[in-house]
Amino acid sequence: MTTSPHVLAGEQLVLRFGRTAVVHHVSLTLEPGRVTALVGPNGSGKSTLLRALARLHRVDEGRVTLGDRAASLLDGRAFAREVTLFTQSRPAPQGLAVRDVVAFGRHPHRRGFAGLSVADRRAIDHAMRVTGVHPMADRAVGELSGGEVQRVWLAACLAQDTGVVLLDEPTNHLDLRYRTETLDLVRDLADDHGTAVGVVLHDLDQAARVADTLLLMAAGRIHAVGDPFDVLTAANIAEVYDIGVEVSVDGRGRLRIDPVGRHPARSASSIREATP
Numbered sequence: 001m002t003t004s005p006h007v008l009a010g011e012q013l014v015l016r017f018g019r020t021a022v023v024h025h026v027s028l029t030l031e032p033g034r035v036t037a038l039v040g041p042n043g044s045g046k047s048t049l050l051r052a053l054a055r056l057h058r059v060d061e062g063r064v065t066l067g068d069r070a071a072s073l074l075d076g077r078a079f080a081r082e083v084t085l086f087t088q089s090r091p092a093p094q095g096l097a098v099r100d101v102v103a104f105g106r107h108p109h110r111r112g113f114a115g116l117s118v119a120d121r122r123a124i125d126h127a128m129r130v131t132g133v134h135p136m137a138d139r140a141v142g143e144l145s146g147g148e149v150q151r152v153w154l155a156a157c158l159a160q161d162t163g164v165v166l167l168d169e170p171t172n173h174l175d176l177r178y179r180t181e182t183l184d185l186v187r188d189l190a191d192d193h194g195t196a197v198g199v200v201l202h203d204l205d206q207a208a209r210v211a212d213t214l215l216l217m218a219a220g221r222i223h224a225v226g227d228p229f230d231v232l233t234a235a236n237i238a239e240v241y242d243i244g245v246e247v248s249v250d251g252r253g254r255l256r257i258d259p260v261g262r263h264p265a266r267s268a269s270s271i272r273e274a275t276p
Helices: 046-053 076-080 097-109 118-130 145-160 177-192 205-211 234-241 268-274
Strands: 008-017 020-030 035-039 061-066 083-086 162-167 194-201 213-218 221-226 245-249 255-259
Touching: 020 035, 020 046, 020 061, 020 194, 020 221, 035 046, 035 177, 046 162, 046 194, 076 083, 076 097, 076 145, 076 255, 083 145, 097 118, 097 145, 118 145, 145 162, 145 177, 162 213, 177 194, 177 205, 205 255, 213 234, 221 234, 234 245
Parallel strands: 035 194, 035 213, 083 162, 162 194
Antiparallel strands: 008 020, 008 061, 213 221, 245 255
8 A cells, every 4th residue: 555655754763862862762653634743841852853754863763754765765855845844943044035035945846046936936925925924025034023033934944835844833932823823824734735744832732722643742752642632631741741730621622721830820800809
């Protein structure tokens, strides 16, 4: 049976920094039309795992496959036409306009020093529109805020127009509106374009909202995997994060996760009583 060319999988991956293993025999599969979210505490191996899937971190044991092929056998340009990775660590290029930075995403599709094709320009324009950066297309990237630069790089990734999209904390540094719109965009990629999406998120409520499959990681291992409602239980979260939580379902059928701190949450009545 032939595997879809846009299925990206890691099989029994062991990943190290120097001699220290940080991911231990983890397997996962990203499938077209589905969003897989990776969650877990800091240092649990989420981002390292995503980078290994993107061939940016060495695989010490196991293998990464794209469709029926070992990912390591593809040349860099061929792999980049199929898989893109959004990371937070990209700089704000000085002296370049937003449109020029978004155009970087078309590099795997261009030949030599050829100019932008009609397809290139269409992909760039679409990526800027769906990420909300089109109105600033001619502005210098160096003049933008951190959140705006983040959206510009997200647009560059989308302009790459790949069947697999990997996103490392794409909502970090974004305000309420753009956090919401980015999560909607993640769902659009899967639902409307059949893209296989892997996304690292710290916010568990966001992960529950956007994911079809959720991997809860701890100390470089998968603690639980499956439907978000099955994975994000109070027991699982308390064990992995070492904090008590209350898990409920709101009136719209969405998971709500409330950490239990040392101080009780303020209620509307307590706020009114405290108001002179």
